[in-house]
Amino acid sequence: MKILALESSAVSASVALTEDEKLVAQSFQNCGLTHSRTLLPMAENLLANCGVSLADVDAIAVAHGPGSFTGVRIGVATVKGLALGADKPCLGVSTLEAMAWGARALGGDLCCVMDARAGQVYNALFTVEDGRVRRLCDDRAIKLTELAEEIGEAPYFLVGDGADLCYNTIKENCTGLRLAPAELRFATGFGVAAAALPLFREGKACSPQELDAFYLRRPQAERERMARLAQTK
Template sequence: MKILALESSATACSAALCRDGELIAQSFQCSGLTHSRTLLPIVHDMLDNCGESLDQVDVIAVAAGPGSFTGLRIGVATAKGLAWAAEKPCAPCSTLESMAWPLAYMEDRLIICAMDARRKQVYNALFLARGDRLERLSPDRAVSLEELGEELKNFQFSKIVVGDGAQLCYNTLNEQVPMTLAPVHLRMQSAWGVARAAEELVKAGALVSGGELAPVYHRLSQAERERLEREQNTKFTIEGDQKHV
């Protein structure tokens, strides 16, 4: 089984091609260019350099969330387009689980997956490394750094933090909850992790069609939050005016 995986949930962007769990190729870019400019060319060049085509791919996997709203939309839209054109099933992978898979070999370590969600929050999930598998200890969620720090005190395992929010977690929480940073080459999200997470979805029979594929944000966008705040303020103003009539 061949899996084409896409990762565009944060600053970096990557694509990977795997066959029966073995990495054939991966292309990674963190140049500051928008993913709308880089993702499709990366996929095209990688497949071309491998002598492969989209027709030979069995599953298209993508980091479906959480993550950057724009990055997720670009990744999911790209996967949908490729899947529809080639009539391929899709694997909507958790971004957080995907970033934990490259560390699964570190048996009995608590993997703290962290993406910077701004507003003193991180997108986070906790996993226990089991060598050839992961044991999920929490759902994907948006959580404050303070809440995460308190929760981590309950775990006695050695802790390692991974993701584009790893440095933020380390700088904020390391004094109260000792942890180590994942090695630099494994710290950022990568398409290989997405491909590995997709294998689990294949086993679970959890693939979807291109039409069903959708991003999972876990939090309202800034624009939506601001709109709700304006509506709430307008409601209070109207109610206040009515009391004085």
């Protein structure tokens, strides 16, 4: 079972090809270029280098949020286009869950965080049991102060592009926190594929038309517009 997986919901971009649980190939970039320039060429080059075509792939997966509004849209739109052209099913997975699957070799409890600005992070908690990831709470946008109260002194590995921010802000009150190694801290295509595989086996793939982005809150520009409208009433 081959899955092509794309991730562009945060600062980095990544594409992976897996066969069942095995990583066949992966490309990762964290160089500051826009995902609209990098993501599709990364996917095309990876497939070409592996001698694999989209016709050989069983499904195409993407991290569909939460994350950067622009990055999420680019990833979802790219997968929709690829899947429509190749007549393949799609799988949308949580970016936070993809992070957890990518870091599951750490074992124990994982606190996945992405910087959501304004003193908040996108967050979910997971635990690893027998090499599999189990979710402990839903994805959410939460204040760092509230997350610190919830975690307390429990031992968690911090994973995600918000890990440094989270650690530096709440480490004094959360003495069990540890930073995951840098190479396991970002969402990757392999993490997306690993999170998508159980869904595919459970028959939870969707059509390209059904694939959609998952946002935990409205874009900042829309929130500001609504605030201005509220002030005029």
